[in-house]
Amino acid sequence: MDVWKISYxxxxxxxxxxxxxxxHAPVVGERFSVGGKQLEILEVLELVPPRxxxxxxxxxxxxxxxxxxxx
Amino acid sequence: MKIEQLLKRVxxxxxxxxxxxxxxxxxxxxxVLDAGEVLAVQEEPxxxxxxxxxxxVEVVVQRQGAPRVxxxxxxGQLIGEMSLIDRGLRSxxxxxxxxxxxxxxxxxxxxxxxCEYNTRIGYRVMRNLAADLSFKLRQHHWSxx
Numbered sequence: 001m002d003v004w005k006i007s008y009x010x011x012x013x014x015x016x017x018x019x020x021x022x023x024h025a026p027v028v029g030e031r032f033s034v035g036g037k038q039l040e041i042l043e044v045l046e047l048v049p050p051r052x053x054x055x056x057x058x059x060x061x062x063x064x065x066x067x068x069x070x071x
Numbered sequence: 072m073k074i075e076q077l078l079k080r081v082x083x084x085x086x087x088x089x090x091x092x093x094x095x096x097x098x099x100x101x102x103v104l105d106a107g108e109v110l111a112v113q114e115e116p117x118x119x120x121x122x123x124x125x126x127x128v129e130v131v132v133q134r135q136g137a138p139r140v141x142x143x144x145x146x147g148q149l150i151g152e153m154s155l156i157d158r159g160l161r162s163x164x165x166x167x168x169x170x171x172x173x174x175x176x177x178x179x180x181x182x183x184x185x186c187e188y189n190t191r192i193g194y195r196v197m198r199n200l201a202a203d204l205s206f207k208l209r210q211h212h213w214s215x216x
Contacts, residue, residue: 003080007210017214020145035127052085058213
């Protein structure tokens with residue numbers, strides 16, 4: 001039952017980044033939803049080594065805009 | 072999900088055993104909140120630590136000029152940990168932005184009493200708290216803050 005604690009930033013200065021837990025390792029290309037917005041992961045970095053079941057990652061994302069045929 | 076199972080997924084309680092988690096769970100009270108509700112107000116005193124079980128909040132800071140959202144926090148994250156440590160006023164306003172958002176609240180006094188009574192729990196909680204603050208600092212750096 002590992003936990004991936006991720007820091008994320010969005011490639012858009014209007015969007016604040018955030019911190020949340022995931023129940024799986026984030027991977028490039030994966031999409032996840034935060035606050036009603038779909039984000040796609042562009043880059044994944046390990047911030048610090050894991051401690052027990054906790055993994056610490058930083059991901060860079062972009063907002064997926066399905067309305068513009070970006071899905 | 073039993074609250075002990077949820078607490079296992081919160082970094083603050085990493086390495087606590089089942090008995091320890093039961094002791095922590097006994098201190099928690101659940102609240103279900105809607106978008107727009109405010110959990111903490113900048114420059115006001117706080118008496119509780121909040122753990123986000125599910126949902127999303129935004130952390131808003133006002134220094135000079137318009138308020139600015141500095142970070143969003145989702146499941147497993149802590150709110151109010153700074154005031155727990157330094158007893159200062161809330162450093163930011165925290166507003167719920169997803170309905171429903173489920174949080175668990177622990178009164179500072181109750182957690183401090185548990186940590187002093189059971190110093191093994193106390194050491195681990197304080198170590199994990201330091202790690203959480205360190206992570207937030209790294210996130211702040213990476214976000215260009």
